Amino acid sequence: MSKDFITLQFEQFHHQFELTHYFDTSLCYDEVKEYSSMFWQGSVKKHAQSNYEFDNDVDWSLGNMLKKKSFDLGYTILKKDNHFLAASGIRRHTDTEAIVLSRFFAAKTLLPYANAIMLPYQLEIAQKNLFTSAIITFNDYNKHLAKYYDEILPQKKDEVSQKAFLVLKEFKLEGKKIINATEQTVFRTMLKN
Numbered sequence: 001m002s003k004d005f006i007t008l009q010f011e012q013f014h015h016q017f018e019l020t021h022y023f024d025t026s027l028c029y030d031e032v033k034e035y036s037s038m039f040w041q042g043s044v045k046k047h048a049q050s051n052y053e054f055d056n057d058v059d060w061s062l063g064n065m066l067k068k069k070s071f072d073l074g075y076t077i078l079k080k081d082n083h084f085l086a087a088s089g090i091r092r093h094t095d096t097e098a099i100v101l102s103r104f105f106a107a108k109t110l111l112p113y114a115n116a117i118m119l120p121y122q123l124e125i126a127q128k129n130l131f132t133s134a135i136i137t138f139n140d141y142n143k144h145l146a147k148y149y150d151e152i153l154p155q156k157k158d159e160v161s162q163k164a165f166l167v168l169k170e171f172k173l174e175g176k177k178i179i180n181a182t183e184q185t186v187f188r189t190m191l192k193n
Contacts, residue, residue, distance in 0.1 A: 009161065012117065013160050014081060018079040025066045025075045025089070029054075032066060035084045037185035040103050042129065048141040052105060058162050060180070061175045065089070073098060073125050078118050083107070086114035093179070097133045097188075115164035123167070127191045134191055136171060137184040146173070146185045 006193060010017055022028040033054045054063030071089030078085045086106035091099040095149040100122040106114050111148050126134045138146045150173055153165050169185035179186065 015080050021076045023074045025069050025071050028075055029066045032087055035087060054111060054169050073129055076118055078114055086118055090125055096131060098131040099137060100134045101136050112161040112164040113160055115168060116160050120167050127193060130193060132191055134189055136187045137179050139184055143185055
């Protein structure tokens with residue numbers, strides 16, 4: 001096992017998955033850049049694209065965050081059947097709280113694989129690093145996901161959605177808060193240490 005990254009390969013939900021978590025986020029810069037470019041080429045909604053740009057001088061863009069290792073606890077890439085599925089990072093919000101699924105983006109899918117697989121992994125990393133809580137934040141451009149987490153996912157009956165809901169039901173909607181100088185909808189969970 002490298003101290004710069006860890007790769008886990010496993011079968012779940014009748015698919016092969018590969019989860020790679022980069023502690024040194026500069027190592028995944030090129031790969032994430034490629035996936036981000038593919039994502040935004042196929043996306044109809046472009047209003048969040050500036051958060052996911054590369055090769056610019058904006059500190060909060062994904063490329064610079066990876067280069068400058070702003071994801072304090074690393075960045076995760078998830079593949080399903082050898083194809084990109086999702087990516088996101090873990091950041092320190094306070095000395096006791098982590099932001100999980102930070103700069104999240106995913107391939108279009110009908111099932112919440114990333115929430116069922118990536119989120120529990122990131123929560124485990126936060127917990128191992130002695131954080132006592134974790135938050136997921138949503139800007140206005142992706143507030144539809146907050147509604148999905150809070151209202152739609154609990155009603156789904158498929159195996160993937162049920163596993164995702166088991167993790168997400170531990171998060172409580174806290175409403176709008178200012179996080180990193182931006183008003184965001186916040187879901188919070190306490191971590192057991």
